[in-house]
Amino acid sequence: METTANEAAVSMHAADEEISLIDLFAVLLHYKKLIFSIVAGAMVTVLVYSIVSLVLPPEKSPLPNKYTPYALMLINDEASSGGTFASLLSSSGLAGSAFSSLLSSSGLAGGTTYSELAVYLVGMNTFLDAIVDEFDLITRYKINKFPRAASREALKSNLKADYDSKSGVLSLKFSDIDPVFAQSVVNFAANYMDNIFMELGLDKNQLEKKNLEEAIQTSYEQVLELTNQIREKEGSSAYGYNPNGVVETAILNLELQAQEEVYKQLKTQYEILKVTMASEKPVFQILERAEVPDRKSKPSRGKLCIIVTFAALFLSIFIAFMLNALENIKNDPTAMKKLSPAKSRK
Numbered sequence: 001m002e003t004t005a006n007e008a009a010v011s012m013h014a015a016d017e018e019i020s021l022i023d024l025f026a027v028l029l030h031y032k033k034l035i036f037s038i039v040a041g042a043m044v045t046v047l048v049y050s051i052v053s054l055v056l057p058p059e060k061s062p063l064p065n066k067y068t069p070y071a072l073m074l075i076n077d078e079a080s081s082g083g084t085f086a087s088l089l090s091s092s093g094l095a096g097s098a099f100s101s102l103l104s105s106s107g108l109a110g111g112t113t114y115s116e117l118a119v120y121l122v123g124m125n126t127f128l129d130a131i132v133d134e135f136d137l138i139t140r141y142k143i144n145k146f147p148r149a150a151s152r153e154a155l156k157s158n159l160k161a162d163y164d165s166k167s168g169v170l171s172l173k174f175s176d177i178d179p180v181f182a183q184s185v186v187n188f189a190a191n192y193m194d195n196i197f198m199e200l201g202l203d204k205n206q207l208e209k210k211n212l213e214e215a216i217q218t219s220y221e222q223v224l225e226l227t228n229q230i231r232e233k234e235g236s237s238a239y240g241y242n243p244n245g246v247v248e249t250a251i252l253n254l255e256l257q258a259q260e261e262v263y264k265q266l267k268t269q270y271e272i273l274k275v276t277m278a279s280e281k282p283v284f285q286i287l288e289r290a291e292v293p294d295r296k297s298k299p300s301r302g303k304l305c306i307i308v309t310f311a312a313l314f315l316s317i318f319i320a321f322m323l324n325a326l327e328n329i330k331n332d333p334t335a336m337k338k339l340s341p342a343k344s345r346k
Contacts (some may be wrong), residue, residue, distance in 0.1 A: 046308040063299055065177065114284065116282070137151045158174055
């Protein structure tokens, strides 16, 4: 008897579910024209919107194509593992520089890695203002109110830095409707970041290389200047014997020999440093500069059409059930009595 009762209960429950599903489909069939109209209207609207946004010039389009060039930079976090960022700044002799002061005051210099520093730099006001001023973004974005703060926010929304800890590569991206302008911004930002790392003196090899290049250039110019002076002295002595001129020429020759020796030593140090740098991983290195992209990065108009269509479908189904519920309430005297004002019930 119990088995029969259970089977009957299960069959009744299944019948209720079958009836409820049939009711649901009945509601959808009853309002099929409404559902179809809303979905079709949404599809046509979003399609026309997409076409218009594609045909109009980027400056006037409500949904313009945006291009996102990127630059790749290699950051060696292992070089910062030997000590904290603050100690490295101190040992570099640049702890009092402008960027060092800003980083220290921000609390970033405690135990920061170079990759964290690079990502942090992209959001610093000094970094952002350099880009804003270089490309006159206040005028370009037509900012009238709070120009400095608003231009920073506009730049932040388009300039992104992502670091991949596995490869040690930082990608710097910028999105804009003008691909050539976007490329210029990315390359400027990459070069500016390279200059910051150079200014902070975190890569001692790079700093020494820069100093050697400057010293070699100075020594080379001095060698040329001394050589020209000796030629002038020798040319003037050809017209007659001048004891003072002979002495001056001899002194210039000694200075030239000394300067040539200095030049040779500097060149030797420079070549040795190049070999050392080739065997070591630099702290910061630009691997690939941004190119002018020939393909848009966003928006995806096809995806937009799909999302709007499905959203319209769900909205139309919701409206159909709401209308059906309201109709059922109107046809139910008990429900209408409950909803009627208190005076009418009296």
